[in-house]
Amino acid sequence: MTEADLMRNLQKLASKLGARLFRQNTGQAWVGKIERGPRVVRLGPGDIVLRNARPFHAGFTGMSDLGGWVPVRITAGMVGSIVAVYTQVEVKAKGRPTREQMAWIDAVNAAGGRAGIARSADDLSNILGIS
Numbered sequence: 776m777t778e779a780d781l782m783r784n785l786q787k788l789a790s791k792l793g794a795r796l797f798r799q800n801t802g803q804a805w806v807g808k809i810e811r812g813p814r815v816v817r818l819g820p821g822d823i824v825l826r827n828a829r830p831f832h833a834g835f836t837g838m839s840d841l842g843g844w845v846p847v848r849i850t851a852g853m854v855g856s857i858v859a860v861y862t863q864v865e866v867k868a869k870g871r872p873t874r875e876q877m878a879w880i881d882a883v884n885a886a887g888g889r890a891g892i893a894r895s896a897d898d899l900s901n902i903l904g905i906s
Contacts, residue, residue, distance in 0.1 A: 776868060777868060778866060778867070778868035778869070780868075781866055781868045781893075781894075782798070782840060782841065782866045784896070785841065785864065785866060785893055785896070785899045786798075786841065788896050788899055788900075789841075789843075789845075789864075789899060789903065792845075792899075792900065792903055792905045793845070793846055793905065794843065794844065794845040794846070794862060794903050794905070795843040795844055796841040796842065796843040796862065796864060797841065797842060797843050798840065798841060799834055799838055799839060799840060799841065799842045800833055800834060801833055801834030801835065801836070801838050802832075802833055802834070803830050803831065803832050803833070804830070804831050804833070805825055805828050805829070805830060805831065806825070806828070806829060806830075806831045807825035807826050807827050807828050807829070836875045837873065837874075837875030837876045837877075837878055837879040838863075838879060839863035839864055839865040839876065839879060839880065839890065840864065840865055840866040841863070841864040841865075841866060842861075842862065842863050842864070843862055844859035844860055844861060844862050845859070845860050845862050845889060845903045845904065845905065846858070846859060846860075847859075847860045847904075860887070860888060860889055861883060861886075861887075861888035861889070862883075862888060862889045862890065862902070862903065863879065863880065863883045863888065863889075863890040864890070864891065864892075864893050864899065864902055865879075865880060865890075865891070865892045865893070866892075866893055866894075867892050867893070867894050868894065872892055880892070889902055889903060889904060890902065
């Protein structure tokens with residue numbers, strides 16, 4: 776199973792368990808401003824020219840593959856209330872997380888969120904705190 780397949784399967788499972796996890800892409804792309812005339816000039820297969828081009832950065836180094844929340848019912852002072860607990864899941868079919876990925880996971884957990892590495896459905900259930 777590829778990492779992309781594992782990620783899609785874990786997202787579906789998270790939804791069935793009541794959590795909401797979204798794909799968080801990281802990287803850079805180029806965007807341009809719409810002006811008079813054509814915005815994109817096609818040169819050849821796979822080549823374009825953007826007018827007034829500027830970089831668009833998404834995410835940051837170490838950000839997990841999936842992010843969202845898991846609903847948690849609060850007891851005592853907020854009896855019956857449900858809050859969304861910030862959740863981050865780094866999907867790894869193979870390989871190891873980077874130092875930056877582990878720092879992000881540790882920071883989320885230290886702040887009261889739920890974060891971890893998922894290589895399987897059991898890993899995801901453990902991160903979400905749902906069995």
